[in-house]
Amino acid sequence: MSVNLERRHSRWYEVILFSSLFQFILGFAVVVLLPNWIRWGELLLKLPLTETELNTVIANSIAYAISFFILHKFKRFPGTRSLPFIIPTILTSWLFVLSVLLFLREENYARQVLSYAFILAYVWAFLGYFLGRRYAQPKLALVPYGRALELEDTPHAIVTVLNKADLEGRRYDGIVADLHSTELPAEWERFLASCTLARIPVYHTQQLIESMTGRVKIDHLSENIFGSLLPSGMYSGFKRFFEVLLVLLAAPVWVPIMLLTGIVIKLESDGPMFFIQERVGLRNKDFKVYKLRSMCKDSEKDGAQFAQANDMRITRVGHFIRKTRLDEIPQFINVLKGDMSLIGPRPEQRAFVNQFEKEIPFYSYRHVVRPGITGWAQVVHGYAADADDTQVKIEHDFYYIKHFSLWLDILIVVKTIKTILTGFGAR
Known part of the structure; x- marks a missing residue:
């Protein structure tokens, strides 16, 4: 064969x-x-x-x-x-x-x-x-065992489920198999070895699922392409230096916009210009995040809660600055202080972090990089309105950490510009 x-x-x-x-x-x-x-x-x-x-x-x-x-x-x-x-x-x-x-x-x-x-x-x-x-769509042959069948209905490829260990003369861009499945018969293992000898790419199911969904399943931790759980330290240092330099150079633009927007907020409703809240950041440490206030005064007096669509707590100016992301401008201060990055997982409140740490034992892995003003989950998934949405966003965050790189950050920047122009995911 x-x-x-x-x-x-x-x-x-x-x-x-x-x-x-x-x-x-x-x-x-x-x-x-x-x-x-x-x-x-x-x-x-x-x-x-x-x-x-x-x-x-x-x-x-x-x-x-x-x-x-x-x-x-x-x-x-x-x-x-x-x-x-x-x-x-x-x-x-x-x-x-x-x-x-x-x-x-x-x-x-x-x-x-x-x-x-x-x-x-x-x-x-x-x-x-x-x-x-x-x-453009790749043609994939699917070995019908284990998690491989999760890709049967993917819209990102033309998938054919194999009935027997033979390609029957057809050409495929790759073979997809759950290489960790204990159900895989010896005949199929020999088939996969033959495909590899014939220079036909054989992909592990997990690799393809992550590649096509932009999410990493949170049922286990997964190493990056360097075989480590730690993101690249060299790129982390370069990213930190470049972001601080960029924020300082752009200060003559964002500082006046922040102050003018703050004045409008003060004129519309009672309360401070800034909304300051405890969030969880790098290495699971608490820090104070700064935002322009988009909600009424004492909007969270009853405790932390998700913002909903058409949330009555949001002011008229608040709706505008949330949609255009102007409320995020003060977080440039957090970037200068080292609490945040321009790009990374969004920082959560301690109450939500404690909740998810109980449900996901390795949730704290999310804090191995600095939280960001924008991120992969924000531009791909949008705003998290409840616990289920947040779980999906966590899968996107884990994907970002696993593929932590300059190219992914550039892609996020471009998608963020599109997000600002369309208002995608704003609440």
Whole structure:
């Protein structure tokens, strides 16, 4: 059986292996080489290139490579379609290159060619998205034992449940099996080994469930890609330094907005400008979180409770600042103090933390990173209105901690901007 599989799938494996490289080279020809050819034509064949030609080719090459790399990185994360990120990614890439040229005071480059490449990058990206959408869903074969059947109805892939340990001549992008299942017969184990020898990817069920849902089941702890429970210490340090620098540089913008909004809050209703509340943060330590007050005075005199849709405690100004997330601005102070991060799990009140620690023994693992103003759970799931919603958000938080990285943070930033514009998840 392994010999037959090897013959059938060796070419298929090579196609998958080199598809990204082919996409990059073809896109490079369209986005980088074509505009230069339109501008200079056969002059490009006469080496060496002039300084203007060389600088223009290098600038467009760097911008294209950055945008290609970022858009492909985003595809790693579940529920992420590249369409919403095409415009900001390409715009940022070319602005970055242009900024470097301005910083270096380099004047020998063709602005017209840079503009052509910028436009062609959008055309190529959108064309690739709409043409590729038809073939974007992976084709998976499911081994019908253990938790693998949880993926049978997933909307993120074309799934075929195998009736016997044979692919029957069909091509699949991968095989999904619960490798920890005690029900898996020896015949199926030999089949999975044969698939691996034939270079057909075999995925563990847990890996695929997490990848397609953006959640980590909270029935057990799960190590990250480095085989550790601890997130990357190097990235944590870099993230902390960058966030403090960013908040300080942006202070001339957010401080006046915060003060003006606070004045409007004071004029509308009795009570303080700020709402200060105890929350639980890094290493399970309590801290005071600062927010602009969006509710009536003494809104939690009866104890901590979830905010509901159309909550009567929320003022008219409160509805607006919650929807636009202006009430979160004072948390930049928490970032400077080291209590919070710009991105991370939302900090909960001690009463809720104590409740969930009783229900989930390892709930405190959520506090291994700093809580954030925005996070994966906020942009994917929205606001938690009750205990059931909160449990789903915890699964999203565990996914963030497990995949703690620069690329996931960039994705969250882009999704947060979309959230602010649409008001998704606001209460």
